[in-house]
Amino acid sequence: MSMTTTAAYGERKALPALRPRRIPEHWWGYVLLAPAVALVVGIILYPVAYSFWISFHAKHAYMPIQNWVGLDNYIFFLTDYDGFWRSLWLGTIYAFGTVTLQIVVGVAAALVLNETFIGRGFVRGLTLFPYMLPTIVVVILMRWLFNDSIGVVKYLLESTIVTRAIVWFAPETIMVTMILVSTWTFFPFVVIGTLARMQTIDPELYAAAKVDGAGILRRLWHVTLPQIRSVLFVVVLLRFMFMFTKFDVIWLFAGAGGLGSYVRTLPIYTFVKSFGELQVGMGAALSTIMFMMLAAFVALYFRLFKRDENL
Amino acid sequence: MQRKSNLWRLGLAAGIALTLALPLPAAAQKVVNVWHTEPNPKTKAAIDEIIKAFEKENPGVKVMQEAVAWGDLDKKMQAALASGAFPEIAHGQTYVERSLSAKGFLRPLNDVIESIGENDLFEVVRKLDYNPKDKKYYGLAHAVGVDLIVYRKDFMRDAKLDPEKPPATFKEWLEQLKKLTVDTNGDGKPDRYGLSLAGPGFFINEDLYMWVGSNGGRLFDEKGKPVFTEKPVLEVLEFWKQLNDCCLAPDWLSRQYLDTFADLATGKAAQILGWGRGNGYFEQYAPDVVAKGNIGVYAMKPLGPSAKPGQSFVTQLDCEPWMVFKNSKNPEEAAKFLKFFHRSDNYLKYIQTVPVHFFPINKSLRENAAYKATPEFQKWKFWVDAQHEVIAKHDPRPLLITQWSDLELPYIAEIAGSTILVDMVTDVTKNGKTPMEAATKAQQRAEQLITQLGYKKW
CATH class of the missing domain: 3.40.190.10 (Periplasmic binding protein-like II)
Incomplete structure (x- = not known):
């Protein structure tokens, strides 16, 4: 096929003939998608599938030992009361404890930061500070603040509010300490999400509620919370998944043995199995179980709370 | 055509530039x-x-x-x-x-x-x-280097103890540590403890095997089977429980290794188990204590009640x-x-x-x-x-090796990396289990682990 064009002011000039496309038009979609698909397959699907495959083996972490054991790894955990079930219980306490506190503190902070006051921009920036700190810095800082011998927080509490000495790093208190530290570190995530939504709530809703005689608490309950519900739905889901699989804070704070045995959540237990006992097959089985648990949790969560089509 | 040719030139130039920029292979x-x-x-x-x-x-x-x-x-x-x-x-x-x-x-x-x-x-x-x-x-x-008891001579003198006389037995050591655990500010609770131990699993493993060895015990028998329920191990667990109750800080499990050095330097503890490189720590944070010659090291460690006649103590060889x-x-x-x-x-x-x-x-x-x-x-x-004295005369051993034949066991790394021994100790010291209960559980876990790894030979 040849094409011609007409110059606005001049002679007609022939353009070179275009070759027909060698790749059919509809194939271009696949070609352009290919890099993204390759990335997803290579970076996400393959490791997950490999981990699933490994979970059916007795595989050593570095020795060339890999034997098929079928479902043995999974069956082992069914009766592993002091290991798996205890870790699941501790992980659930940690996840629910931190998520609940993060939501309460995060929403409360967002409500304050949504008001107008002098220095609001600075306070907003300051609120995000814990989330910006590297985990290792948080851990070192908190270990120092709560230290039984030289801790500033411990000293201030015991010299003002608390009447008896609290040992923050003892077996009976370490879970509470971990929940408090994790709440402090991660509540800004809730603030960011909810504050952004609060800023878009139509002021007329509050005006109408005021006209109807609603006080602060009723406006919070009947206007603010329903309006931020969709954001909270996502934030709670994400925070639960993040905290249930949280490794770094607990590991750096307490490790696996000694004090760590009182906060040995499933990710820590998985690490111990994979890199402590060097049983990678067991670790892979635990990862798969965690993945399935989270998938079940998400399904249940959606079923229970996704009533509004806006969610 | 001109555009295509330009692209070729550009590509060629980029290739040459890249080649020149690369370092030598x-x-x-x-x-x-x-x-x-x-x-x-x-x-x-x-x-x-x-x-x-x-x-x-x-x-x-x-x-x-x-x-x-x-x-x-x-x-x-x-x-x-x-x-x-x-x-x-x-x-x-x-x-x-x-x-x-x-x-x-x-x-x-x-x-x-x-x-x-x-x-x-x-x-x-x-x-x-x-x-x-x-x-x-x-x-x-x-x-090489060896783990030794490092102590404060001034605190020993304060407690009317002879700073140059090391404890010969677990019993003597406990008595000494009890005297060294004191309330210095009169608030009714101790603020200087006899001993500061590092709490992470690695260090609990260290202390356990050294004390078991010094008590004439072992962790594995000739066939490599774990023997945690043997008397010397149970006695060590009992000893640890007594230490925990009388002479260790309530949060000792959270103490990192260097924290124990800080405890000794700042007077929060009278004794620690430590390695030679800690001397720099004392020079930096307790120069007056060093200058007065108040840091001491024993060239021996105490023996347990089941130690065999004539046996030496076991300490760790770095x-x-x-x-x-x-x-x-x-x-x-x-x-x-x-x-x-x-x-x-x-x-x-x-x-x-x-x-x-x-x-x-x-x-x-x-x-x-x-x-x-x-x-x-x-x-x-x-x-x-x-x-030098310990290396030359007392046969120190590497981590978790209570007897030299244990070096041949192919699963020491896995036992060390697991939390089995650590949990056994915390079960006794913090969770209210008896030594036999904790040891039985640990033994079962260890046997299970060794079996899963395919190394069971008994």
């Missing part, structure tokens, strides 16, 4: 990667100096050192082994060396040992790395061996570097960077005048002498 040089666990800047600088001299003598060979924290080395090694990307040389635990050599990962180091002089090595160093089965050395300790990976790219150059490294002049430079902790592996260096003139020895000679 690594194959032009033989690279020896060295992973070690001495991140101390002084030590790294000394190794750099040795490397420079080696590279000068061996053109075409480049040595790259990488200091890895102890806690990270095992994980880094696992990744390297799993991926096949071996370093040429690495530090490791002795049981890791045994395990790797049994699987054929390591190059024998007999030629390196010969270059130093086998008879010049301390007996314990030979015992560590010699594999009697095939009569080869697969490792070579870079230096003795990470150098290992050369057979399947790395340049194992021969690596061995050559180790020979160079252990030449007296070079080795002395290395040893003198942490002189109170790095005890030389060969006798001749110990007698070397330059070594003896190390400035730090003026203040800390007693610590070095104490180590």
Whole structure:
């Protein structure tokens, strides 16, 4: 096929003939998608599938030992009361404890930061500070603040509010300490999400509620919370998944043995199995179980709370 | 057409530029990667100096050192082994060396040992790395040191105790520690504890096997079966419970190793179990205590009630061996570097960077005048002498080795990395279980783990 064009002011000039496309038009979609698909397959699907495959083996972490054991790894955990079930219980306490506190503190902070006051921009920036700190810095800082011998927080509490000495790093208190530290570190995530939504709530809703005689608490309950519900739905889901699989804070704070045995959540237990006992097959089985648990949790969560089509 | 031609030119120019920008291929040089666990800047600088001299003598060979924290080395090694990307040389635990050599990962180091002089090595160093089965050395300790009781002489005097008299038995030690646990500010609760122990699992493993060994016990029988319910182990657990109740801080499980040094330096504890490199910590944070000569070290440790007549106490030998990976790219150059490294002049430079902790592996260096003139020895000679006495006379052992035959067990690394022994101790000290209950549970877990790993032989 040849094409011609007409110059606005001049002679007609022939353009070179275009070759027909060698790749059919509809194939271009696949070609352009290919890099993204390759990335997803290579970076996400393959490791997950490999981990699933490994979970059916007795595989050593570095020795060339890999034997098929079928479902043995999974069956082992069914009766592993002091290991798996205890870790699941501790992980659930940690996840629910931190998520609940993060939501309460995060929403409360967002409500304050949504008001107008002098220095609001600075306070907003300051609120995000814990989330910006590297985990290792948080851990070192908190270990120092709560230290039984030289801790500033411990000293201030015991010299003002608390009447008896609290040992923050003892077996009976370490879970509470971990929940408090994790709440402090991660509540800004809730603030960011909810504050952004609060800023878009139509002021007329509050005006109408005021006209109807609603006080602060009723406006919070009947206007603010329903309006931020969709954001909270996502934030709670994400925070639960993040905290249930949280490794770094607990590991750096307490490790696996000694004090760590009182906060040995499933990710820590998985690490111990994979890199402590060097049983990678067991670790892979635990990862798969965690993945399935989270998938079940998400399904249940959606079923229970996704009533509004806006969610 | 013009546009297409421009694209070609652009592509060609970019290709040439990229080629010119690339460094020379690594194959032009033989690279020896060295992973070690001495991140101390002084030590790294000394190794750099040795490397420079080696590279000068061996053109075409480049040595790259990488200091890895102890806690990270095992994980880094696992990744390297799993991926096949071996370093040429690495530090490791002795049981890791045994395990790797049994699987054929390591190059024998007999030629390196010969270059130093086998008879010049301390007996314990030979015992560590010699594999009697095939009569080869697969490792070579870079230096040695021993774990000892470090204490405050002033606190001993305050408690009317003789600072120079070490406790001979667990019982005597407990009595001593009880007297050293005191309320100094009169608020009714102790604020100085007799002993400060490190709480992470690694250190609980350390203390457990040392005390079991000093109590005439073992962790595994002749067939490698765990024997945690034997009397010496149960007695150690009971001893630990008593220690916990009387003489350790309530949060001792959270104490890191260096925290214990801080405790001793600042007067929060009267005794710790420590290694020689801690001397720098005292000099920095408790110079007055050091100046007054109030830091002491016992050249012995107490024995338990079941210790056999005439037996010595067991303490830990710090003795990470150098290992050369057979399947790395340049194992021969690596061995050559180790020979160079252990030449007296070079080795002395290395040893003198942490002189109170790095005890030389060969006798001749110990007698070397330059070594003896190390400035730090003026203040800390007693610590070095104490180590020398223990290394020469008391048969210290590597981590988790209560008896030398345990080195042949292929699952020590897995037992050490598991939380089995640590949980046993915390079950007794913190969870209200009896020693027998805790030991029975630990024994079951250990047997299960060994079975799962496919090593069960009983």
